[in-house]
Amino acid sequence: MALEDICNFKDKPTHKTFPFYASEDTSVSVFTEAFNFKWRGEMTSKKASDVPLEFHVPSLFKRPSSRASHSVSVRRPFPLSHGTTTLGFIFQGGVIAAADTRASAGGLVACPAVHKITPIHSHLVVTSSGSGADCMLWERILTREIRLYQLRHKRRLSISGTAKLLSLMLHPFKGTDVCVALTLCGWDKLIYVCSDGARLQGDIFSVGSGSPYAYGVLDRSLSWSLNKEEAILLAREAVFRATHRDAYSGNNVDLFHVTAEGWRQRQREDLKEEYYRDMEKRGKKMDN
Amino acid sequence: LGLKMLSAQNFGESGKMKEYHYAGPTEHRFSPYAFNGGTVLAVAGEDFAIVASDTRLSEGYSIHSRDSPKCYKLTDTTVLGCSGFHGDCLTLTKIIDARLKMYKHSNNKTMTSGAIAAMLSTILYSRRFFPYYVYNIIGGLDEQGKGAVYSFDPVGSYQRDTYKAGGSASAMLQPLLDNQIGFKNMEGVEHVPLTKDKAVQLVKDVFVSAAERDVYTGDALRICIVTKEGIEEQNIPLRKD
16 A cells, blocks of 8 residues: 555556446545545646545535535434543653543444554554544544655654644545544654644644543642653643543543654553542442 | 324314314325335454344235345355345345455455445445335354454444444334444443353343334344354244234
């Protein structure tokens, strides 16, 4: 896949677009997905902001000038996974990224053990929130693009460059219901990118339905001069309090620490035990 | 789902329908989706994987077929279970079969379970704006011969699990599996690893429970047991009402 692109290898398609879906927009076709990711519109010039994925758009309502993203979408009969608490902050010992692990779809916990923090390369970790499928795929696309850049230019793209690339790739989908809010955590920088088009650099970010609770805990105790253990405990506490109060966050907490040497992952921890420890510390009677 | 729309204006304060009351025009919109019911389940063990589904195909208050299993054999080591909208299930399995053949012809080897899962994720996401209304679960053996289960949401987000239930009775079955296979919500129990026979028995019991309480699940149960010897199929009758 990546090798094909580097060598400019053009695979001859074995079949033309099938006439099942008679949409006049020939660059959006069902079966070209057969070649994994393909540049949209082979005829047009390749731009860095092109999304390397073809999307099928419902042609139920014929509109003469509708472009992919803005046509009316079909009502979905199922809910998608949303709801989360993720946070990242920067301190003297590097950057901490923490997140819960619950994926909820409507009122159901679709999965209690999701990975919301994914490493992109050895010095960049991304926390995701929003719709699960969107985040998973856009992270994959971003990893691919970063790797291609590295192969083409013999150096790694900077974190600011990565954030800008991601923002430009998401731009065609602004206005659709793609919902992606990623925090890129590099070893010295935190950048928040979301599908609405925002791209912000900052020292502390918390994203998701549980973020107000996390901000409350972080704002109280965060300072630049924390040492590594204090910072980890603070991040853990923030996620724990947020999962306690937010219905859509819960289960476990994932923690990553990114430094100039790379990222290190802390063992995933079940917050149920933490709750009982906390109750005992306060000396409250637990109802059994 | 279909076209039935009862607006709140049709009901009076007592909750009974108002008589001879014209509630006003309600818009009936064509929905390209239908819900055909069905439940699928997959369990991964040390050297086996089980994919099971009921065989009832329903729509609204009717049953279209009592013998429409939702397990599809993809390769000798992978089985796909898909439930939801039957039209999308059929198209999706056709596309997957075609892609498997293409991969076999260009790479001269069969796709592994992990590769099929990654491919299915991109196929589903390519329809992000007009999704396949299908809940997929892949069960099979990975390259090391261990059991693997991959569960998907309708737009392609996926995860490797030990067990997963999908479809109409999934919300009833998943907590039961969490308790019996994951030993969740139990204190002081010994975590015994799951044997193949115990897993098959558990799957049968679990589906019998699902058929009791979910109207869209029943008629018969199709179990596919994937081991390194191959895929064994069993059919067990369930409640037909």
